[in-house]
Amino acid sequence: MSSVNDFESLKAEIASQFPQLSRRLKQVAEFAIANPNDMALETIATIARKAEVQPSTLIRFAKYFGFDGFSEMQRIFKGRLAGQSDYKDRIKAFSPEGESGEGLFDDFFHGSTASLEELRNQLDENVLGKAIETLKKADTIYLAGYRRAFPVAAYFQYALSHLDKKVVLLHGMGGMLAEQARLMGTQDALLAVSFREHSEEVISLVTEADHKGVPVIAVTDSSLGPVASRASVCLEVKDAKVQGFRSLSATMCLALILVVGLGKESLE
Template sequence: MTAPTDPEKLRAEIVRNYDQLSPRLQQVAKYVLENPNDMALQTLAVIAERSNVQPSTIVRFAKTFGYDGASQMQELFRDEMLTQPPSPSYAERIRQFNRRAGAAGALAPHDVMQEFADSNILALEHLKNSVRKADLDRAIELIRAANAVYIIGLRRSFPVASYLAYALRHVDKRAYLLDGVAGMLAEQSSMLTSKDLLIAISFHPYAPETAEIATVSKEQKARIIAITDSRLSPIAGAADLCFEIKDAEVRQFRSLTASLCLAQTLVISYAFEMEGRARSQR
């Protein structure tokens, strides 16, 4: 394999080859995708400790993707950092937050609120810094061009899906929530055509029904936007556009603040786009 020449190409190759990697190399793959700043700044020993593998495994991972060794792969991430504002990675900021928060124990309600608020602030800052303008522009164009938007998000993802369906209808976009009432998820999704858009939302542990609908929709040549927490998510591979969202997690309880912020951004941006088009045609 020819070694990818920039981090984004490497990430794409990791996702494409992930299923063929050994379990140990898959551990490294997840760490590389989720901790780019660590890859740029930390020593091989620290990265190995944090990803729970031997340093030799990281070297083997780098060689699998065509590099001479781990240092050559890490150089890509160092170069990427030079083009971005310096800030700790999301993973490092969460580690810092957890150290400040201390061990789990009985907390007063105000302390719980403070922890959730602080953690959500980190998640929103990560959202602001990680979502690319080009991806948002493309998402708005996909929504605009679609004959109808179908939205699926089950279990923990359901609040985001229901908000999108509700809000899109209020800006005059045909939107349908695939909620699987009475076990009719397959019937609800059968109306999807190549002129439609599916917005699929799923976070770990991923709902298999959402992945199935995404796969079927891809076969029907519908366009797909995925909102998920990893490039290795089962819905990411089928998507035309994938938003990787890191929501806050406090003492094993996860928030949806960043995901809902993205959902609001998509709806309101679509409304502004349509208003601008209407004004230009007057």
């Protein structure tokens, strides 16, 4: 087992050992540094062919650097591609045993930070641009969000109205949801925030908008759900869950990005 645990240190190690490597091992070293993707994604045979060495040379190379075999070294290259922030895994599962004396609430911060990290990695600039473009074109922006998504919709209402956008929060108060929604037209847009177990209200609103030809921008945690499938633009965001409750940290950050993006666009 090698002491090297991440790509950066492996790279450094290879660089420092390089001069004293044999001819073929140098060849592998150069290939590995130049083609880390291949090293992560291809089989030993394919890599060997591309690097023009024998498969066994690759294994010798791995063993030279203290790994049990090639596969073990390949993990490092895979880790590099996976993003390897170790925050990532935290989104799904938190240590149930919890505290180790230090930082009783670290789980929460880690979770939120992890969600942000994930959002940063996943957020597609093009999709976001399309969303902003749609909002910009809209005469009136209708907002939908219920249960956990309601605070997000409320935040949009606050922030967008500060941009002098016409916004209507479809709160359904007084049982007037359908009436409120009836006014949506093709020149408008519906910004729907919805998380799994999507509420009936949001699904029917989105469906109606879709039928009418009103552009729908979805902010959701499930890009395969009923809301996303009817949306013209789908922004995915996953907040960390702690003891049955999800924060809204990442979603709020996404909301801010949308708002500021729209603000910028409007000024130009």
